[in-house]
Amino acid sequence: MTVAVAACQVSPVLGDPQANRCIVAAAVGDAANAGAKVVVLPELVSSGYVFSGRAEAARSAEPVDGPTIQLWCSLARTHHLVLVGGFCELGRDDALYNSAVIVDHTGLRAVYRKTHMWDRERLIFTPGDAPPPVVDTEIGRISTMICYDLEFPEWVRIPALAGAQLLAAPVNWPTYPRRDDQRPLEVVRAQADASVNRMAVVACDRTGVERKVGWVGGSVVIDADGWVLAGGNATAEAQTVTAEVDLDLALDKRVGGLSDIHSDRRPELYERVTR
Amino acid sequence: MTVAVAACQVSPVLGDPQANRCIVAAAVGDAANAGAKVVVLPELVSSGYVFSGRAEAARSAEPVDGPTIQLWCSLARTHHLVLVGGFCELGRDDALYNSAVIVDHTGLRAVYRKTHMWDRERLIFTPGDAPPPVVDTEIGRISTMICYDLEFPEWVRIPALAGAQLLAAPVNWPTYPRRDDQRPLEVVRAQADASVNRMAVVACDRTGVERKVGWVGGSVVIDADGWVLAGGNATAEAQTVTAEVDLDLALDKRVGGLSDIHSDRRPELYERVTR
Numbered sequence: 001m002t003v004a005v006a007a008c009q010v011s012p013v014l015g016d017p018q019a020n021r022c023i024v025a026a027a028v029g030d031a032a033n034a035g036a037k038v039v040v041l042p043e044l045v046s047s048g049y050v051f052s053g054r055a056e057a058a059r060s061a062e063p064v065d066g067p068t069i070q071l072w073c074s075l076a077r078t079h080h081l082v083l084v085g086g087f088c089e090l091g092r093d094d095a096l097y098n099s100a101v102i103v104d105h106t107g108l109r110a111v112y113r114k115t116h117m118w119d120r121e122r123l124i125f126t127p128g129d130a131p132p133p134v135v136d137t138e139i140g141r142i143s144t145m146i147c148y149d150l151e152f153p154e155w156v157r158i159p160a161l162a163g164a165q166l167l168a169a170p171v172n173w174p175t176y177p178r179r180d181d182q183r184p185l186e187v188v189r190a191q192a193d194a195s196v197n198r199m200a201v202v203a204c205d206r207t208g209v210e211r212k213v214g215w216v217g218g219s220v221v222i223d224a225d226g227w228v229l230a231g232g233n234a235t236a237e238a239q240t241v242t243a244e245v246d247l248d249l250a251l252d253k254r255v256g257g258l259s260d261i262h263s264d265r266r267p268e269l270y271e272r273v274t275r
Numbered sequence: 276m277t278v279a280v281a282a283c284q285v286s287p288v289l290g291d292p293q294a295n296r297c298i299v300a301a302a303v304g305d306a307a308n309a310g311a312k313v314v315v316l317p318e319l320v321s322s323g324y325v326f327s328g329r330a331e332a333a334r335s336a337e338p339v340d341g342p343t344i345q346l347w348c349s350l351a352r353t354h355h356l357v358l359v360g361g362f363c364e365l366g367r368d369d370a371l372y373n374s375a376v377i378v379d380h381t382g383l384r385a386v387y388r389k390t391h392m393w394d395r396e397r398l399i400f401t402p403g404d405a406p407p408p409v410v411d412t413e414i415g416r417i418s419t420m421i422c423y424d425l426e427f428p429e430w431v432r433i434p435a436l437a438g439a440q441l442l443a444a445p446v447n448w449p450t451y452p453r454r455d456d457q458r459p460l461e462v463v464r465a466q467a468d469a470s471v472n473r474m475a476v477v478a479c480d481r482t483g484v485e486r487k488v489g490w491v492g493g494s495v496v497i498d499a500d501g502w503v504l505a506g507g508n509a510t511a512e513a514q515t516v517t518a519e520v521d522l523d524l525a526l527d528k529r530v531g532g533l534s535d536i537h538s539d540r541r542p543e544l545y546e547r548v549t550r
Binding site: 115116117118119120122123127129131148151152153154155157158161174176179182183185188189191192193195196225226227228256257258259261264265266267269270272273 | 392393394395397402406426427428429430433436449451457458460464466468470471500501502531532533534540541542544545547
């Protein structure tokens, strides 16, 4: 089945969840009107990213039943689509988590907490330790993980082996010294995540300089073979990147003749990886 | 230390090890004269690839102390360089292996047997089950694996975690339906292998149509960040792709602020990958 997948590369306002709800509602409405059935939002789009420390992050944190996720559920119901986005979660344990949700027209389907902490996130957030969820939706099985998680192929394997057809990843890719004549490596790594698993990947980046930190702005939709269908170039613009994605490709892991990218694995030889 | 690394994308003759020794001697000599200190050859460059079956492959197979590897050791000694290449190995057990060697001026340093069998290889070769070797050479720690092995990130992790600075991969990348407007996915995956490990990667592809099978011809030298330094585009031409590579980058796994691409792994959570 071919599905229109959109990544809403917006510019959230640091420390203003109310403003960010409005930004998200507008972007999701536009994407839905353009036909999107899966809409992905950036990491921490409820709060912004470049916190001075834990105390500032806590002021933008919300429980998973707070107003941000309530709104997102309402948007998914109103527009009848699957919505995946990142938010600053206040846990019942009062810890802060860099989290993502998968919601659909029926409501909240899964919460995921980022597991691999980038740079100073480790000073603010508690890392998750649960595997990425795989949610059976109307349009296929969808998983999520967040930004730096994508750089750990062992982690990407987990939802892929569990049958995910689309990995929808909220990201905030900070600018980093780069070669302008080549595709951003954040995108290259996401292409490989797709390709070695035959699983479609959509990554939704952000834009808008925040405390002098800029972003790649490389939101991208990638098919199950690893080809870029839309986006995937650095940009400073807010934009919605959309492509039609054939999620059925991910149901067949054959990659050439007798080869099957999952059953050709030799897991009994990989134990060193878990040490 | 910056080192000149060359991939000799030659066109071996199917079933003619003697001819292939000549082809390799000429290409390695040229690369050495141009200053290369590490020279990489394609997969099965001793024999060609598209065998009708096991019996035909056996006729081109040689033990590891046969004339092909003897020649390669001689070339490494004469030119004082590290040579990594693929050959059709006849084991002491009479099994055939799709193997690679690492040799330097002191002689044979390591033999590796391809572990992940592409397509019909499984009908001809016995898969290896030993991890990729990591060899301490004059110019740094070098590992090898072969072609399809590169598509299993768990496998690439093993030499990277063991300290390899350069992964030298003989490959035969058969042509596959592709988008001409994007970098070949074989190259994209190799870039990600480098990037998620901060380990330089050189892949040496072949050229020359063999029994109607063509090749990407995408030989590439990639730095420890994942950027393509040379090659990496599809071509039908025989060529030697060369770049100066800073192998010291691989000694530092930090990728931004407090982030370290290896120590940020959560191996205790990856056990599902080995099942």
